[in-house]
């Protein structure tokens with residue numbers, strides 16, 4: 001078993017991490033992989049519900065997801081159970097794969113160790129710059145809602161232009177969520 005068996009490659013892999021507190025929590029998190037042929041990875045965990053749940057002993061399950069709307073919704077709130085095709089293990093509808101990790105917090109970082117995983121479906125899809133721009137905008141937007149800096153606003157606006165030009169329906173729905181949550185219209 002290796003990280004790459006479940007689509008996690010060397011570099012930073014943007015996934016949806018599911019943890020459990022009083023209810024299921026979903027958040028986009030970057031899984032940092034040095035060697036995709038191994039089972040060890042890392043994540044930076046800033047203060048968040050995800051981090052709190054891990055501190056209380058929650059499982060840590062990554063879903064590999066390609067839906068921009070799922071990223072946008074999870075960035076700002078938690079997906080309800082109706083968004084899951086399975087609750088045990090938690091698998092979001094249309095997820096491509098899931099991986100469960102053992103997690104040990106070390107300062108700002110979490111050391112991750114792959115416990116199990118499965119590929120749920122395989123999908124062929126070309127690169128879409130609109131999708132990439134949604135991810136980029138969301139990274140800035142999750143910071144912007146805590147710190148309304150003009151630099152972040154500028155970066156988010158640059159992403160809007162790409163989403164509008166290159167995105168499909170789901171990217172444009174994600175764009176509406178980003179606009180609503182940031183107030184950057």
Ligand SMILES: Cc1cc2nc3c(=O)[nH]c(=O)nc-3n(C[C@H](O)[C@H](O)[C@H](O)COP(=O)(O)O)c2cc1C
Pocket residue numbers: 014025026027028029030031043044045046047048049050051074075076077078135138139142
């Ligand atoms: C693509 C993407 C990647 C992110 N990566 C991380 C990360 O690696 N670590 C982190 O702490 N927050 C990351 N964030 C921000 C969290 O997803 C965001 O703070 C979220 O609101 C946390 O939700 P929670 O409080 O329900 O855990 C990322 C956001 C996006 C959109």
